[in-house]
Amino acid sequence: MPIYDRVALIGLGLIAGSMSHAMRRAGLAGEITGYARSAETRATAAEIGLVDRVCDSAAAACEGADLIVLAVPVGAMSDVAAEIAPVLKLGATVSDVGSVKKAVIEAVSPHLPETVHFIPAHPLAGTEHSGPRSGFAELFDNRWCILVPGDADRAAVERLEAFWQGLGANTEEMDAEHHDLVLAVTSHTPHLIAYTMVGVADDLRRVTDSEVIKYSAAGFRDFTRIAASDPTMWRDVFLTNKDATLEILGRFTEELFALQRAIRTGDGAHLHDYFTRTRAIRRGII
Ligand code: NAD
Structure with a gap:
């Protein structure tokens, strides 16, 4: 019917x-x-x-x-x-x-x-x-x-x-604002990270194209799949969900810097605590 x-x-x-x-x-x-x-x-x-x-x-x-x-x-x-x-x-x-x-x-x-x-x-x-x-x-x-x-x-x-x-x-x-914030976290910013990661691999000329494919573990393969998404669609997403993606990207950058510092200073406790927290989040989801 x-x-x-x-x-x-x-x-x-x-x-x-x-x-x-x-x-x-x-x-x-x-x-x-x-x-x-x-x-x-x-x-x-x-x-x-x-x-x-x-x-x-x-x-x-x-x-x-x-x-x-x-x-x-x-x-x-x-x-x-x-x-x-x-x-x-x-x-x-x-x-x-x-x-x-x-x-x-x-x-x-x-x-x-x-x-x-x-x-x-x-x-x-x-x-x-x-x-x-x-x-x-x-x-x-x-x-x-x-x-x-x-x-x-x-x-x-x-x-x-x-x-x-x-x-x-x-x-x-x-409501629209809540939707845009939720999607900035769950979809838009992850897409931007995938685009960046694939761009970084491409910049690394010491790693050849064939090596990138041959040795890519599931994580990087998933990044390349996501980064193959339609450029027009994703350009428009970032131009129009500017505030929410910038907000999430700012928080992401702060966390990334903290992890970068922990690696440089050998702060294993920070890394371990962080990964323990994220694993608990995943286990709480599924
Ligand atoms: P698509 O590129 O497969 O299709 C877009 C279509 O729009 C094409 O047929 C194109 O010819 C047409 N088009 C473009 N400009 C036009 C215009 N001015 N007038 C008439 N037709 C025009 O894209 P898609 O993945 O189907 O995405 C369509 C919409 O769905 C986008 O707004 C996107 O944000 C949204 N969306 C996409 C996904 C995804 O993962 N692809 C998921 C959910 C929502």
Whole structure:
């Protein structure tokens, strides 16, 4: 039984593609339309039947849609919202999947008419792959999708939550600032550390490329996988979640300096206490 008759996906990459596959798996939408800025992406999406109808403009994809999901990089949200605003159906729900919430709300809300429900969302699921061929139906299974409904209509919020649960996710509600701080700790800063670590290995010319791969233990391999993530998406994440990532990065740097000093001065007690504390944290999580 469909939850929405017509769903429009703007952006046809990893997240939108996975949503389309998962919607079809569960029969959540009567019709799925889609649009991406690049003609090549639209052609690929049409060729592989990623959505039911690929449109030539974002506005055309959104006309008559009951749910519109903005699945473009965070920096593109404002322009897309401005383009679709004039054609939005009365009572439609507009949502997004952006990795940052406060900046997306500030970018999108001013463009939207009061006749639609704007309910921002963020599925905590992804891979290092991008583009229309990278999506798969299982991406959201047993992952969290955080909704940031503010004071949106409760019936519309509950419908969107049921939709995300139908896609396989567990849902949770949060305010935007809290979301951005939590994600700065759990995702954004770790990505920056991975980018840095891979950059450092690349700078170390005494270690050849083949050695980096040949001898890489799981830790470094995971860093290289994370550091292969889409550059546009991650540029936008750091530009738009500036305050929270700088806050966490500041704390990270302080701790790193303390560990650096402990290594230099041979302060084994500091290192041991620190690693004991972090191990206890991990054991408390799982
Ligand atoms: P992607 O690169 O796979 O897809 C992005 C799509 O947006 C592409 O089809 C591209 O053509 C299109 N696009 C870019 N600018 C556009 C514009 N101005 N108008 C129309 N289409 C445009 O990226 P993705 O991983 O699917 O990410 C999409 C969104 O989901 C981002 O906001 C990202 O922050 C968020 N997100 C990503 C992940 C992840 O791990 N990849 C996880 C959760 C949320």
